[in-house]
Amino acid sequence: MMFGAALRILVLIHLKHQPSRTLLTILGVALGTGALMAIDLANESAVQSFRKTVSTVTGQATLTVTGNGTGLDPRLVDSASRANGIRSISPLIEGRILHRNKNGYDETILVLGVDLLASTEAGDTTVRNIQFEPAQGLDFRKLLADPSCVIVTESFSSDNGLQLGDDFVVSASGGEHRLTVAGVLSGDRWAAVLDGNVLVTDIAHADLLLKRDGLIDRLDIVPEPGAAEQTVVASLKRVFGNDAVRIERPEARNERVDQMLAAFRFNLNALGHLAVLVGAFLIFNTVSIAVVRRRTDIGMLRALGVRRNIIRRVFLAEGLILGIVGSCLGILGGTILAAFLVETVSDAISINFVQTDASRLTFDWSIPGVVLVLGIAASLAASWFPATEAASTPPANTMRTGSRERSGPSLRKLWLAGSVSAAAGGLLLLQEPRSGLPITGYGTSLLLILSFILWLKPAIAALTALVRKTASGFMGSNCLLALAGLRSSAGKVAIAAGGLLMSVAMTVSVGLMVESFRQTVTTWMEQVLQADLYVSIPRVTSSGSGATMPGEFTAMIESIDGVGTVDPFRSFEVLVNNKPTNVGGGRLAAVRFENTMLDGRSAQDVMEAARKKGAVVVSESFARAHDISVGETVEIPTPDGYRVLTVEGVYYDYSSEKGYVIMDRPLFEELYDDDRLDSISVYLQAGADRKRVREEILSRAVLIESMPTPEVRSNDELRTYALEAFDQTFAVTSVVRIIAVIVATLGITTMMLAQTIDRQHELRALRYMGATVKRVARIVVIESAFIGVVGIGMGIVAGVILSWILTTRIMLESFGWTIRFEISPPLLFEIGGLVFIATLLAGIIPAREGARLAATNSERRFT
Amino acid sequence: MLLFRIPPHGPGFVPMILNINNLTKSYKEGYNGQSPAHRVLDDVTFSVASGEFIALRGASGSGKTTLLNLIGGLDVPDSGRVEVAGQDIALMSDDGRSEWRLHSIGFVFQFFNLIGNLTVTENIALPLLFQDTPDRKARERAHALADEVALGDKVDRFVNQLSGGEMQRVAIARALVHEPGVVLADEPTGNLDSTTGHVILDLLKAASKRHGATVVMATHDHKCADYCDRTLEMTDGRLMKTEAP
Incomplete structure (x- = not known):
């Protein structure tokens, strides 16, 4: 009550x-x-x-078999069937292609290549336990024989107005393909995967569509009911050879992700x-x-x-x-x-x-x-x-x-508390950085933000006193009154400025970090991208298509007039200590990196030593994630089991958070029996015509029948492409930063509004003295501007320090990347200027309210 | 914009500086003003001669403050005229009235309405600073007025460090610093003990005479009215009678 x-x-x-x-x-x-x-x-x-796709595609399978980096030989299905306790084995090719929908947007489609022959022989119209409806007049033999025949989901057919037997066009590795709807998958399960953008085809057709060179991605295995999983795994390992393949539960992928x-x-x-x-x-x-x-x-x-x-x-x-x-x-x-x-x-x-x-x-x-x-x-x-x-x-x-x-706590106490907090942050920062979650980095950041907030009130008091002392003679009556208003409510002002400080600090720190990171990546690209042309298979989706180029293409490029050195490169993902890692093979003798080794040695010398010794070079993020340094060994999985290799050097790399283990190409081919290529760096002879060589490369690619049409990018084009991807990664941070600034600006508005209502008698007194409504409004706006200046000024200082922590500590702890911290004055001016305008705008509502309250009019209102 | 000062008045010439004719004013009460209008001033008519010190006396809610607001141009009447030195204030724009007030009117309030975080000098100088008087000149003038109200030794103090009586002295100095023709005082002793109140009234009367300002003072106190040349008695928005001291 x-x-x-x-x-x-x-x-x-x-x-x-x-x-x-x-x-x-x-x-x-x-x-x-x-x-x-x-x-x-x-x-x-x-x-x-990701999880839905994994669970839907694996269906009832409780075990999956994948290769150690390379794909699997389809003949392994026969081998697997010799293992004990296995009810069914389903080989799978999984890839992504693009389809332009009726609205003109490209949509990603998941392609599943499954063994339709097995289903047909069983007289079964199911795909991974999902019933499908075949086209009228279409028999299974055609579905198996015609590479253009595919099964689509109900939602895909209805969304695109496709009936059974209709054609549609997709973009996959190597260009466009016309496909025919030969069946429709029923059931809701598929609708949950990529909004139903899934098509199923025979594994052989998927191989052609996705250019997989006859290799499959995975075997999904359903054990016999009652069979112990450990027994089945042991049996499979015996059949495949220990460590030759990766056998795991589907959920393991989710955990790794x-x-x-x-x-x-x-x-x-x-x-x-x-x-x-x-x-x-x-x-x-x-x-x-x-x-x-x-x-x-x-x-x-x-x-x-x-x-x-x-x-x-x-x-x-x-x-x-x-x-x-x-x-x-x-x-x-x-x-x-x-x-x-x-x-x-x-x-x-x-x-x-x-x-x-x-x-x-x-x-x-x-x-x-x-x-x-x-x-x-x-x-x-x-x-x-x-x-x-x-x-x-x-x-x-x-x-x-x-x-x-x-009055609240004394200014001295606040100053002292802020200093203690800052000192605690500094001590935390002295701890060794640890790979993983950036706990110490964020701990320090929070303590520093707290320090700056505690310092705000003393800073406001000191600043207003300083301005009064030094500038009272020429700052005008409006400023004088605004300063008096601010001094009378320094505590409230500090709270409003605190919100602004935090959001400015956040915006500056993330902005500078992204800018520093971008600059580091740009410099790094200048150091590592020394070739004139880069040949690769177009990525139809952001993760790539999985398609490759044959090894023989290297020799074809080398034979082009004007081509000097060629560096073919191939990499794929393996698990090292259960962490996804890229293992790659390149021609180390051709590498022309500059200033990219962590220990400052010449990259050429390190690469040459690695080549001669049969050792590897690893990226910084790999070295930090696995706590490995030069001279130590790394155990990497190969189709013939684990292989121990010595680390000859650690190099800066910002292309993958997973990290790289790189070796010379002959060693790579020996270990993985894989001569396919993801990319080829082409160094031209002096005076060679880049355009002509590019055209020549494309024309020679056509000569290889199964090869997708490659794309040939110049050095500059590749850099632009990489930076676009970089910007996309950080796009989401800008949304949050904008929101924080809006919230802080609202803080100023509410504080100033309350302050104005509190001071209505004072403002009215000014009106009695002859102050116009505009003058009253101006005083309120000046107060807002002062709060803006203090909040922004201290926010920028805090932001620069936080950015240094974020760049040199948090990014290192999170991703294992060394980023060179740089202060970008234009960015600081841009953020400071924009937020200052926002704070001036934030003062408009209180200024109007102040003017209204200060005006005596014909209505007495309850306020 | 027409800016004017109250014309100086020579010996023997006593012009009517303030003419109030049939003044009526109503307010809507309540939140959002939904309630019916309440008539605060009802057909008020009177004149004040230049240099006169008059009291508007009446109980709380009798319309004294509203009348001061209308004279000061802070509000406009529903009907009737407020003429100060021949000028109809209601015909001026809001900014025009502000400008006019800045040069021609001084205010003294019950609760002083000083700016707490400004010094005595700065508070007194405010009207001059609003007039864009050079800072040095404004301060010199403020110091002179501070001396007049016996605060010459406290010019650099912040006003929130002063006693109530001292604050009101600052307010009087502020009201006179720009040499206005009319000073409007709203219950200037209402927040002071009786001894200090008398000191303040003495000061107000002396200072206004010295500066040749006409004073219109709202008060509910009979004793205050004794300081005035004339007392206008107000009841429920009406002017009931005029008394000489």
């Missing part, structure tokens, strides 16, 4: 009668939680898409959490101001016998109400934002980690639950201090001092 009455008097009436302030606060919380929701949901959708994505998700989520923290600042701001403004009411209620605890609970309830409403709206808005972000995140994951094809959201109910809990927890934590302050104020004091701000 008492709580209800107090809540009504101290909170509900004010929330209702100050709708703009209430709405702005709710909007701020909604944006913060919305950012977190969007990031988490988009991430989860991308990962779920989770591990791989942990740092990526952690970093993105950290941004989202920071946005929530900025939102919490807004609540802190709102409730603090509410406590100050309602001090007289608090005193009155306390005098009437309302207990201290009730007062605290009432203000906690205000934070809770704002937090719940804001979080719910954030969950709603975040879901909408996630729908736009999901493809961007999915592409970033595909480029850097593993192919996912999420184009739609997969709603995981645990995410809004977590976001709601976080939003509420942040709101309660943010309201705790002002609520406690309200409860602890003696009633006589509150009634006497009216709405004046309490």
